[in-house]
Amino acid sequence: MKASTFFLGLVAGSVAAAVTVLYSAPQSGNELRKTVKNATTDMKSKFQDVKGCVDDLKDSIAHLTKEAKEAIPVAIDGIKGSVEQWQQATEPNKERMEKEIAAIQKALEELEQSLAAQQK
Template sequence: MKASTFFLGLATGTVAAAITVLYSTPKSGSEIRTSVKSASTDFKETFGDIKLKVNNLKHSISSLTKEAKETVPGAVEGIKQSFENWQQSTEPNRIRLEKELTAIQDALENLEQTIAAHQK
């Protein structure tokens, strides 16, 4: 839903409600004119406040977008660098574990051969 469509609907609903109230109240002409002027002034103030808040929201969103464009690439690069550092720091352990696994596999093969030789 577009903001302009929303505000158009809001304005239309407000005008329709104001007209309905004006025709359903048992007031004199001068009282109605005073009420209409007061409602018009209130509506203008409310609409001005809404417009100001929408502009503030737009500004906040654009600031957040700009900040994200500046911050996110640096954060991603930092994460990549941390991952590379982790890989480098764990590389000796990985190599050691691979050697130990190879030694265990060799020991198991030797054990299987020894058992097979004793069973014959």
């Protein structure tokens, strides 16, 4: 739902409620006009407050977007750097483990050959 649609509905509902309350109250014409004038002034003030809040929200969103555009690339670079450091730190262990696995495989092959020779 768009914000303009929401605020249009809010305004229409507020006006309908105000008119209903004003005309259902037992007042003289003069009192009714004063009440309508006061209600109109109050509604204008409230709408100005809502407009100010919406403007503040827009500014906050724009500021957040700007900061996110600056912070996200920095964070991504930091993560990439951390991953590269981790890869470099684990490389010696990886090579050592590959050598150990190769030695174990070779020992298994020799053991299989030894068992096959004994079974003959």
